[in-house]
Amino acid sequence: MSLWLLPVWLLLVGPVLGMVGHRAAPGRRRLVLGAGGATALAVAGVGSVAATLATSTATYPVGAGLVLRVAAGPVAGPVAVLVAAIATVVTMYAARHEGQHEDGAGLARLVGLLVAFAGAMLLVVLADDLLTLTVGWELVGALSWALIGHEWRDADAPGAAAHAYNATRFGGLGLVLAAGAAFAATGSLGYDTLGGVDGVALHVMVAGVLLAAVSKSALVPFSPWLFSAMAGPTSVSALLHSSTMVAAGAYALIRLQPVLDTASWFGPVAIAIGLVTALAGGVVGLLQGHAKKLLAASTSAQYGLMVVAVGAGAPGVAVLHLVAHAVFKAQLFLSAGVAITAVGSHDLARMRLRGVLPWTARLTLVATLALAAVPPLGAAFTKEQVLAAGTHAATWVGLLVAVAGGLSAAYATRFQLLAFGGARPDRPSPRPLVRGPARVELVAMGVLAAASITLGLLWVPAVHEAVMAGLGATPPEARSWELPVSLALVATGAYVVWSLDRRGRLGHVPAGASQQAVADWFALPRLVRGVVVAPTLHLATALATVDDRIVDAGVDAAAGLGERLSRVASGAGEVTVDAVVRGVARTGTVLADASVRVGERGVERTVDGVAWLAGRAGDDVRRTQTGLVHQQYIVIAVGLVVVLAAAIFGR
Amino acid sequence: MTGLAVDIAFWTFAVAAAWFGWRVFRTDSMVRATFCLLASFLNVGAIMVLLLAEYLGVAMFFMMSVEMVVMAIFMVAFMMNPAGLNPMEMVHQPRAAIAVGIGAAVGLGVVAVVADLPPAALLDEAGTIRALGNELMGASMLLMEVVGVTLVATMVGAVVLSSASGRYGSADTGSVPPLLDPDDPDSRPDLVSADGEGDAHAGHGGHGGHGGHG
Amino acid sequence: MTIVTVLLASAVLLGLGTWGVLSQQSFVMIMMGFELAINGVMLAAAGVWRFTSGGEPRGQVLVIVAMLVMAVEAAIGFALVVAVYRARQQDTTEGIAELSR
Numbered sequence: 001m002s003l004w005l006l007p008v009w010l011l012l013v014g015p016v017l018g019m020v021g022h023r024a025a026p027g028r029r030r031l032v033l034g035a036g037g038a039t040a041l042a043v044a045g046v047g048s049v050a051a052t053l054a055t056s057t058a059t060y061p062v063g064a065g066l067v068l069r070v071a072a073g074p075v076a077g078p079v080a081v082l083v084a085a086i087a088t089v090v091t092m093y094a095a096r097h098e099g100q101h102e103d104g105a106g107l108a109r110l111v112g113l114l115v116a117f118a119g120a121m122l123l124v125v126l127a128d129d130l131l132t133l134t135v136g137w138e139l140v141g142a143l144s145w146a147l148i149g150h151e152w153r154d155a156d157a158p159g160a161a162a163h164a165y166n167a168t169r170f171g172g173l174g175l176v177l178a179a180g181a182a183f184a185a186t187g188s189l190g191y192d193t194l195g196g197v198d199g200v201a202l203h204v205m206v207a208g209v210l211l212a213a214v215s216k217s218a219l220v221p222f223s224p225w226l227f228s229a230m231a232g233p234t235s236v237s238a239l240l241h242s243s244t245m246v247a248a249g250a251y252a253l254i255r256l257q258p259v260l261d262t263a264s265w266f267g268p269v270a271i272a273i274g275l276v277t278a279l280a281g282g283v284v285g286l287l288q289g290h291a292k293k294l295l296a297a298s299t300s301a302q303y304g305l306m307v308v309a310v311g312a313g314a315p316g317v318a319v320l321h322l323v324a325h326a327v328f329k330a331q332l333f334l335s336a337g338v339a340i341t342a343v344g345s346h347d348l349a350r351m352r353l354r355g356v357l358p359w360t361a362r363l364t365l366v367a368t369l370a371l372a373a374v375p376p377l378g379a380a381f382t383k384e385q386v387l388a389a390g391t392h393a394a395t396w397v398g399l400l401v402a403v404a405g406g407l408s409a410a411y412a413t414r415f416q417l418l419a420f421g422g423a424r425p426d427r428p429s430p431r432p433l434v435r436g437p438a439r440v441e442l443v444a445m446g447v448l449a450a451a452s453i454t455l456g457l458l459w460v461p462a463v464h465e466a467v468m469a470g471l472g473a474t475p476p477e478a479r480s481w482e483l484p485v486s487l488a489l490v491a492t493g494a495y496v497v498w499s500l501d502r503r504g505r506l507g508h509v510p511a512g513a514s515q516q517a518v519a520d521w522f523a524l525p526r527l528v529r530g531v532v533v534a535p536t537l538h539l540a541t542a543l544a545t546v547d548d549r550i551v552d553a554g555v556d557a558a559a560g561l562g563e564r565l566s567r568v569a570s571g572a573g574e575v576t577v578d579a580v581v582r583g584v585a586r587t588g589t590v591l592a593d594a595s596v597r598v599g600e601r602g603v604e605r606t607v608d609g610v611a612w613l614a615g616r617a618g619d620d621v622r623r624t625q626t627g628l629v630h631q632q633y634i635v636i637a638v639g640l641v642v643v644l645a646a647a648i649f650g651r
Numbered sequence: 652m653t654g655l656a657v658d659i660a661f662w663t664f665a666v667a668a669a670w671f672g673w674r675v676f677r678t679d680s681m682v683r684a685t686f687c688l689l690a691s692f693l694n695v696g697a698i699m700v701l702l703l704a705e706y707l708g709v710a711m712f713f714m715m716s717v718e719m720v721v722m723a724i725f726m727v728a729f730m731m732n733p734a735g736l737n738p739m740e741m742v743h744q745p746r747a748a749i750a751v752g753i754g755a756a757v758g759l760g761v762v763a764v765v766a767d768l769p770p771a772a773l774l775d776e777a778g779t780i781r782a783l784g785n786e787l788m789g790a791s792m793l794l795m796e797v798v799g800v801t802l803v804a805t806m807v808g809a810v811v812l813s814s815a816s817g818r819y820g821s822a823d824t825g826s827v828p829p830l831l832d833p834d835d836p837d838s839r840p841d842l843v844s845a846d847g848e849g850d851a852h853a854g855h856g857g858h859g860g861h862g863g864h865g
Numbered sequence: 866m867t868i869v870t871v872l873l874a875s876a877v878l879l880g881l882g883t884w885g886v887l888s889q890q891s892f893v894m895i896m897m898g899f900e901l902a903i904n905g906v907m908l909a910a911a912g913v914w915r916f917t918s919g920g921e922p923r924g925q926v927l928v929i930v931a932m933l934v935m936a937v938e939a940a941i942g943f944a945l946v947v948a949v950y951r952a953r954q955q956d957t958t959e960g961i962a963e964l965s966r
Contacts, residue, residue: 628965637887638751676894676898688897701866702871742890743958752883757880759876768916769917771917782920782922785922813943
């Protein structure tokens with residue numbers, strides 16, 4: 001069996017399924033599409049398992065010395081299985097969930113595209129040379145455009161789809177650049193020959209791949225496109241954010257890490273981008289009032305952590321975190337979809353659905369605990385590994401990863417409380433239920449929750465050693481301070497949010513304009529519009545004008561233009577130098593003033609915050625002093641378990 | 652006994668011990684609960700005999716028989732339903748308790764299955780009692796002395812805690828400090844807090860007396 | 866009868882005892898739960914002695930110490946029950962909450 005069949009099968013079945021579903025009788029359409037799509041994807045999953053076990057490879061010469069290659073290696077195989085598995089569950093869910101507010105033809109298109117999309121992603125995952133990677137990359141990008149713009153009758157959707165497509169497409173140019181550099185240097189594009197690239201070509205290639213990955217994985221400064229992508233249906237988000245599309249960027253870095261690492265600047269730059277994204281994403285997630293955008297911010301943050309691991313030279317750890325994240329993030333989006341449908345709004349302020357959706361709330365709790373990285377779930381283990389890898393690069397990197405973990409615990413708690421917390425008397429009451437989850441949707445969430453729990457086996461030393469050996473990596477040596485520090489930060493983050501909520505002070509929506517701007521990725525979209533989009537448009541207009549004049553007026557006009565330009569330039573020169581000097585001086589003064597103000601306020605706020613936290617924590621600890629022996633026995637029993645677990649697994 | 656017979660006996664005793672242990676908390680009669688606990692202990696004692704710890708097993712039989720009879724007396728004294736004539740349920744936090752109990756059993760069971768315990772069979776299967784005797788009266792003599800002193804302290808402590816009258820008066824009114832000068836009644840140290848406590852307890856005592864009359 | 870089966874049986878006894886301790890209201894019943902849990906501990910200690918010690922008699926001494934714990938627990942426990950009952954007319958944990966905040 002040729003390995004090409006795996007992606008090609010899905011890319012072919014997708015359109016066929018779309019056509020069949022389109023023709024099917026309206027009553028049976030959901031069933032046909034759900035069963036058909038899930039079966040096609042499950043077949044691909046089984047095929048991936050078989051290909052992984054056989055570590056099969058395939059080639060396809062396209063002439064001019066270029067050969068397309070795919071291989072199910074130690075990293076590619078398991079990730080391919082993951083992609084197929086998550087896509088199966090999500091498709092199952094999509095056929096039911098989107099089927100309720102979607103006319104029949106649209107559903108057929110959606111499911112067909114989802115299946116084809118998974119096929120394109122498989123091509124990215126299995127690619128063994130830069131050309132195949134680029135082909136898959138562009139297919140993923142184009143199909144994501146179609147998926148995000150699925151509800152094209154909405155006013156926003158086409159624009160949002162274009163935003164997402166342009167942002168990732170711009171990054172995709174980096175991949176083309178990288179392929180070009182590699183081909184110029186070695187005359188080949190296979191991953192195995194990339195090690196021979198050096199000199200300028202190496203730097204161009206590394207920069208290109210990094211640019212492509214940063215844009216695809218929605219890291220800073222490309223993060224805002226992920227918010228635009230929220231215009232798509234929820235099931236699309238679930239697939240996009242977990243194991244496909246966004247994963248493609250981090251995955252490319254993981255696969256190419258040995259080559260990228262030969263450029264000395266790659267590690268520090270990747271760590272810096274990853275940390276900035278993880279921390280900024282955490283803050284954004286804490287302020288967002290839109291259920292899906294909160295999760296989108298957390299996606300960026302979690303991919304930031306993976307990129308930190310890659311930058312720190314531990315791609316195996318990044319693979320594990322990718323897998324754990326894919327499982328719980330897919331489930332979180334499915335839950336968010338159920339909640340959004342239940343109340344008919346994206347607004348977190350009107351949810352608090354535990355009373356009306358008890359099972360969804362319980363299943364979601366598993367995923368939120370995984371997002372918060374609470375042991376013994378597997379996601380906690382992978383986050384600790386990222387932390388250990390970061391500490392290997394530098395202690396402060398590890399500490400910042402731990403801080404990012406605390407932030408993720410905080411926004412995970414926030415999501416759980418606002419979306420699935422119990423109703424509170426002092427809050428806007430939940431909207432009347434539009435519709436509860438169907439059984440298929442619950443099953444899909446249950447499967448993913450069970451997978452999250454199963455990943456907890458990674459804590460067993462024998463298991464994670466075997467898994468890491470299977471990925472061809474060695475687990476980073478963990479320092480003894482890491483686990484306590486990161487668990488303390490996780491507990492603090494979750495506690496602060498919980499405590500705010502208990503006192504009725506947990507915001508649903510950003511309060512002021514400045515907070516609103518932060519919640520919208522620190523006003524990054526506006527900045528990009530002002531600094532990149534508008535100047536580009538102006539430049540294009542100017543160029544067009546120049547072009548017109550040259551064509552129209554010919555050489556004379558060109559000469560005149562040159563003359564005028566030179567006159568302007570000489571005149572401007574004197575003025576400019578003067579202005580620049582004065583401007584620099586003024587900027588320095590303004591910056592100094594601002595930093596003094598920010599510094600003072602920052603220190604003050606930190607001190608106040610710590611005092612507030614200690615006070616609140618003291619109050620809450622007092623609440624546990626019931627004086628009732630049987631309740632204290634429970635505390636003792638749980639404490640014993642923790643001590644024993646630390647003794648057994650702490651080592 | 653052959654291996655198969657030992658296995659059958661072990662499983663019988665183990666299942667019986669667990670079943671009686673479960674019945675302790677599910678029966679209405681308190682006296683019956685006590686004897687269920689006794690049965691659980693006797694089964695464990697029998698398993699100890701199977702484990703060739705005959706001394707311990709027999710010690711269990713005697714010790715637990717006496718202790719459970721004492722316990723039955725307390726059951727009759729303190730519980731309102733010693734004979735189980737009425738159905739009763741005196742539990743709190745039942746679900747948390749079940750969760751923690753199952754968690755403890757499963758957790759320890761997993762450790763038992765997974766843990767790598769180095770096997771080292773008995774060298775002298777017939778002489779375990781003699782070896783234990785030599786140990787108790789030899790190398791572990793100090794330990795046994797401590798055990799003895801502890802038991803004496805326990806006896807004294809139990810009597811002090813449960814007796815109705817203390818050295819300086821009724822036990823539940825607290826102790827009164829002795830006179831500093833035996834001839835002067837005013838030389839008693841004045842402990843404000845002790846007086847306050849005494850008043851509080853007197854109130855309780857009065858309440859109790861009232862309940863007794865009713 | 867192997868070390869694993871003996872330890873499993875003791876784990877079940879300890880779990881039952883824990884459940885009893887946590888769920889019963891009456892002091893006397895709570896003490897019975899403790900006794901059942903210590904019962905499991907003694908069984909585990911005897912099993913470990915039998916299968917992994919090679920006949921070292923100090924393993925049995927550990928069981929005797931566990932028995933001591935049980936005897937002290939029963940004696941002092943009942944004395945406390947009597948003292949509390951005399952002072953408060955209470956025989957359940959809900960009745961004494963002096964240590965609450």
